[in-house]
Amino acid sequence: MSKSTSTFPLSIGPTHPAFKEPVKFSFEVDGEKIVRTDMDFGYTHRGIEHVARERNFIQVIYLLERICGICSVSHPMAYCLAVENAAGIEVPPRAKYVRTIIGELERLHSHLLWTGVAAHEIGFDTLFLHTWDIREKVMDCLELLTGNRVNYAMLTIGGVRRDIAPEHYGILEETLDYYRELYNRTREILLEDLTVQMRCRDIGVLTYEDAVALCAVGPTARASGLPKDVRIDYPCNAYPDIEWLRPASPRDIGKEPRGDVFDRMIVRVLEMKQSVEIVGFCLDNMPDGEIVVESKAIKLINQLKKVKGDGLGRYEAPRGEVAHFDILDEREGPAQIKVKAPTYSNAAAWAVMFNGAEIADIPIIAASIDPCIACADRMTVIKNGCGGLSFTAEELHRLSVEKQKRIKATCGNS
Amino acid sequence: MLPLHDILVEQFKSEFGEDLLHCEIRNRPEGVKRPRDQRSLWLTFHRRHFHMAVTFLSRFGAPHISCPMASREYEDRIDLIYPFTIYGGTGNYMELPVIITAQVPRDDLRIRTVTDIVPGILFMERETREMLGIDIEDIPDERRLFTPGNLPPEMKPMLETYRGAGRGGGR
Amino acid sequence: MLASVYKIIEQFFTEKSTNLFPAKRKPASVSEFLARKPLIAPVPTPPDYRGRLAFDYQACIGCAMCEKVCPARAIEMYPVIEKEKRTKRIVIYLARCTFCSECVKVCPRDAITMSGDFMMADYDRNSPSLVVGLEERRKNEVAPEEKPDTPQE
Structure with a gap:
């Protein structure tokens, strides 16, 4: 019974779509909506x-x-x-x-x-x-x-x-x-x-x-x-x-x-x-x-x-x-x-912006504060320890594009 | 009418008296056809009055932190420099940098956090903890920010005494 | 909406400035293949473009100002004997160079110049095409001077 109300963790990163610097995001997702966000930096720290x-x-x-x-x-x-x-x-x-x-x-x-x-x-x-x-x-x-x-x-x-x-x-x-x-x-x-x-x-x-x-x-x-x-x-x-x-x-x-x-x-x-x-x-x-x-x-x-x-x-x-x-x-x-x-200043605000959004909105919210150029790659969905599915950048992008088509269809019909 | 730099200095002096170790207003002329003066305020406190100073500053306007903390090292102490600015977004040419230096004695490296007044300073305090080795008390999040988890805890990369492993240092 | 459609139709009538990839499979001789099919040339670079460096051995006086300002530490000095005096000349490692043109500006005799050439790729970073001044170094370098032992700092 508690399974239906608990969230499951979704990790994106470190190298992944819509970012300049590789950043590790750890979301807690309830169905399609994001409930909590946490970030982990340091992957391109160059000691400048x-x-x-x-x-x-x-x-x-x-x-x-x-x-x-x-x-x-x-x-x-x-x-x-x-x-x-x-x-x-x-x-x-x-x-x-x-x-x-x-x-x-x-x-x-x-x-x-x-x-x-x-x-x-x-x-x-x-x-x-x-x-x-x-x-x-x-x-x-x-x-x-x-x-x-x-x-x-x-x-x-x-x-x-x-x-x-x-x-x-x-x-x-x-x-x-x-x-x-x-x-x-x-x-x-x-x-x-x-x-x-x-x-x-x-x-x-x-x-x-x-x-x-x-x-x-x-x-x-x-x-x-x-x-x-x-x-x-x-x-x-x-x-x-x-x-x-x-x-x-x-x-x-x-x-x-x-x-x-x-x-x-x-x-x-x-x-x-x-x-x-x-x-x-x-x-x-x-x-x-x-x-x-x-x-x-x-x-x-x-x-x-x-x-x-x-x-x-x-x-x-x-x-x-x-x-x-x-x-x-x-x-x-x-x-x-x-x-x-x-x-650096906007990164703290980033965590607040994700709450309440859907997974397919992650790329556009991440790009909206304008971090640097998109670095490629993987996203892994972990389901309570039993293996994982892997999405590449193309597939995540495809999810985003499909949502666009659904919206166009509803908007065209109405 | 927002209190300008000279009134601010008077208020700080009357509130803190002797605890305000050093205070300075710096002027810099800017602009070509319409010249105007840009001012900045530089204050120095001991670390035990630092939290009170920032609380006092927040009465005039929400402070914004401009840059992570810089450090100057002396024999008996380390100076942590916090560049705050107030009055951002209130109108033309009104923003005033208030740069507060906190003196931390070397034998007892700790300072109280200010995230309760300025929540946006959290990342910078995490960076100061790992790079300089100064313990920030009551910080809500104790994890490292930029260095990887397996870096030995004695290595504090931004201290002057740290020289990259095996290189013999720069010039 | 109409604005994007107009832009798309415009594309059919503009002149192309990029080349499609020339071949699906590797041809027997690459240079012959490319000679047969004319490719659209790259966009010409403006006059002050910061490209490949060139070094004039005769004009250099060995003052070492270029070595001091180079941000990438890409300039190396080696000892030579010119007009019976010990002096120095440089080589520039283009694989490390950032093409900032500080050495060009700082040289008091204009011995370093920059051209508009940007196609400099090579397989070996120490080959003569990527090390400026290598031939003169091979002809003129002499052994370094014997110094008395100085205590280590």
Whole structure:
């Protein structure tokens, strides 16, 4: 008799669908609904903070670029802000504007990538390929400005390493016009399609009180009605000059924020438009001048060797707030760096979102806070010790797609 | 009207008096065409007043923790640095980092948890426990976070005295 | 809904930029097979693309600034004798390189340059195509100087 009311454990991970880092989830499932969630981290712990102790100031920038592939400008940006705070270095105005342009172009490409991943998770493959096709234009733009599609190597302490030449302005303006034209059509497909709403509405809810208590950041917090945005609360670079910048929220299109997956989608779509407008503003108002305080790397290291102090650098990555706390102690490199990625803050909120959802909703809820790229693989269902079934990534994806077809059928009939 | 940095400093000084070991306001000008000052508040307490300080801070606004705890090591103590921020999301340019340093004596490495005030700090406290070896009392979840279960408990990877096994250390 | 249909129909009329996989089974001679069927070329890289490195032996002065800033520790110095003085030159291990271009920027004599070539794969990480400056090293390296015994730190 007690068997009918007890839950059984479902383990997903460590390597499994819809995640960047391998994370082990242990769910307790009652029928199809999830009752409790627990998480286990540490599978891609690379000891970056320990490695950074043995490198000098310039080498650490390239180490930090490779923490994450998509937000690869955000970590060096927060590091440079922290070291500049600790050492009291002033950044020239033109470098601030160039940094803002690169940061916003990265935000645009990251949100387009997320849209594709989320669409793939709910089975809408046409939208997945459409958004990844649109994304190629901004990747070409970044390749022209920085020399590579990922890992831009643009930042240094006290400025940027490359300038935006006058012949690049025309290509940048063309790219921005391309996105302005496409925005309305893409927004229609994403936000007004009925099946997308039926999959995403009221799923993975994070309430306002939970978002405040668990320190959620980024689009996850803004979708729950908490308007936190480091670009507006504690701005750096060119953001203080932009008067019309406000945190994106579902209220901008007239909907009350409920904290579900659909609200996060709304926030990200609105931020794409914001990024295009910010890059346009920076191009129109670009100040002249030099781009870096000290361009010779060895001289810079020797100057920083005399500094003793600490500093906190915060920046708004596409996923949320990135914060670095650096301690400088008269050495050739930082004495200690502490890194906080935005997914670290949102991970506690993740556990709360799964409660009450169905198993086929796990991929879309997991992807909704935008963890990094999908790593493949297995899911094993353990039934009280008697062997187990194994689903591969394709089969889990197939479950998700079948739910989509069922919803389309009911929606088509009614 | 939210109390700004100078009023906050006065309130902390009047509440804690001598227990506030060090307090500092740092200014940094930001912005090109519309320059404004960014401020941050740096406070230092001994670990026995740390929990009271965070409770006092939470009266002004829900604290948000920005970064896991950094550490500075001296001969007789370890300083744990907690970068909190308050007033996030209340309006333009209002957020204030309040960076609280707690001094922990080396012969008695423990400090009280603050998860009852800021529940989101749980993961960071678990990381501090395993990386630095400082015992966090009354923590709701005692498991390790990043290191694997079979790492010997004496190894504390973020202490300055720990050098990777068999390598002889960096520069 | 109509927006996606329009986009799908557009696809039939755009120019292709990718190649389908050329053969189902391995052909007798791969290079002949590829010569018969013209493949669409890769997208050209922009002028400042960070690709393969090249080293100019004659311009280098042996100052070791590139070795200090390399994040991957991919630059190795070896002793040579030039103009009757002991000095150093470098080799760069491309298998370790992160292509950040710090060595290019820091060199005072512009001895290191970057090109737009990105197709560098090889089976052996120490082969001459992946170690820049290997031939000059084989011709010019001399034995390291005899130093008196220094006490270990």
